[in-house]
Amino acid sequence: MSTTKSYVKKNLSLAWPLALNALLMQSMLMIDTLLVSPLGEISLAALGIATTIVAFVMGIQMALANGTQLVISRAVGAANSASVNRGFWAGMAINFVVALLFWTLIQVFDVALISALTDNESLIATTQHYLSVAIHIVLLNAVTQVIIALFNAVGRTKVPFKGYLIEMPLNGVISYFLIYGFAGFEGFGVTGAALGSLFAIVVRLIFLCWCMKLDPNINVSMKELDASMKSNIANHFKEIFPVAANITMLAVGATIYQLLYSQLNINAYVAITIMMPWIKAGTQFITAWAHSSAISLSQAIGSRDLKDLDKKLNVSIDMAVGISVVSSLFFLILSLFISDIYPDLDESTYTALAVIAPLYIFLPLVRGYNTVHGHALRALGKTTEVFKVNFTGQWIVSIPLCAAIILVFDGSIFWAFAVMPFEEIVKMLPFRHLARKAVKEFDQQKADKLLYD
Template structure:
């Protein structure tokens, strides 16, 4: 019992900063949007289009860093400083190479992308200005996200949170003055908002690197890290690439969902728009617990402590269900207050909100169960299995069915929204069966193959 309590306390200690971090990352765009708003709808539209491009690329980098987090957790669990150094260097190199690729894409091929996303030529100068400056965040993210992954792998998730708390106010203040100017400086408009974000991210990156430099439990050695680095990078990339591919599959699929939602009656679409940000924010707490469980499991694999691995996984699943129940209750409370949060809308819109309420209240339980099993599979190195399940359920089954319901059947909002719940339900059998099978087969030999030493 004591061990179980210790396991739960340790994971909660890691999980809550991860959840707050995720919310603050979403807040970066919110700061720019709020500051740009007085400039008018054209500037808001420009920043929305440009940020969609950048944040898709940043999402891929974050996904790669999340994959590196499991690799780094195993290295931390092993206690081998040389392996930690090598894994960190591999993660940084991979992420920086992807960052450079994206940077070159933005620099030399941005106009076809811009013209694809917007047909309003009046917006092009502001889109170009914001996108050009924000592209430098890709390079900084290549370093900072892997540094955050290492701190998370060590269980020190409060340091990344502190880096966000310190730099977000700087982002807001610097961006404000760069946008609107001060004294004789007239301001840079949307370009100033982008530059403020770059400055804040630069400070965050420097803060994280200084913290790594003075971290007493780390002894980085470049000479040791370079030994066999080619093999480490190859194996490291092979494991984490499906996570980035998975992110792209889900992100593009989400964009397809959003487009199809726009084909619904305006009131039904408005209902989905109202609840989605709240549900996304609440979901971060379930995801954070699942991620912290993956870190703990990966550390145990690295330390070759496999005797309690299955028990730890079972405990993680039980706690995830408990957390999901809390989030479901919070979603229930949201359903009671949503008309107070968004007053003044038509009765049809509130009827649509009431229709989908049972579904979004149920969703956290299903998503939580799926998420924790996906994280277990990733901790066991089975990232391709997670990709395959997500690809089939979203692109082969759910999206075609969703499109048919919206475009052909003209189905009600309840049945349309229910398909997104069905997608999650369809993931449960393969996620559970594969996690159980791989966990049962997992032994010291398989653990050693994941060390990349």
């Protein structure tokens, strides 16, 4: 019992800042949506398309950083500061190179990509203006995500939380004035929201670097790296690639969903654009608990403390279910006040929001159960198995079904959106079976295979 209480206490201390970090990050997109909504449906749709593209890249960056976080967590568990240092710089090199690659591709192909999504000339122009600024965020985000992974791995999850706490209000205030103008300045419209976000992430990066410099327990100096760093980067990439591929696949799938939804009528698409940030924000407490569980399991593997893994997994699942119920209640309350939060929309948009309300209220119940299983399995080295479940549920079953509903049968927003909770239902039993089997079979030999540095 004492072991269980200690596990829960430790995970909660890690989870609540992680949850608030993610919540504040998602809130920045909601702030942009709220600020842009008076500009009309074209501006909102442009924001939705552009942020979908940027979110796709940032999803890959977060996936890479999550893999780095597991590597650093094991090094922390082993009390190996040299491995922590190598893991940090290897993760930074990989993440930034990937960010630079996507930055270049979007700079070259932005018009072609946007034109493939819509033939509305006004929407294309507005989206291009926003994206031309927002794309620079991905370079800064690559650096911040790896720094955040470091702080999370060493258990200092409050530091990234403070960074987001600074960034969010700054983003809101700066974006407002850049959108609508002040003192004779007319403002940039929807592009002002991108400029505000770019300015705010610069401030957050400066804050995180400053915290790293002040922390006596963090030493990530490049001066301590040697010729072995090249092979370390290669090993690090091999370690995090399966994790990144798995999470990236889900991010790509989410992007495909959003692009399919853009083929609905504009009111339906705006309704989904409005709700997506809320859905992500409302399920972040579940994800944060899953992340904290993975960090704790990785640290235990690094320190070779493999006792009571089955009990820890059961506690993680029970807590995730409880948090999922709370999330569903939050969405129920949100559905009752959505018209008060967004008072300037078309009546057809309000109708679309009401139609999908039962679906986004139910979604956290099944998504939370799968999320905690997926993160626990990744920490135990079962990333390939998790990939297979996610790939089958999303790409073999759900995305083709969603495409058929929208593009072939011209289905309503209800049936199109219903595919998302259906996907989670498809994956529930396989995840449960895999988790039970992995914990039962996990031993010291399997733990040693996960340690390469």
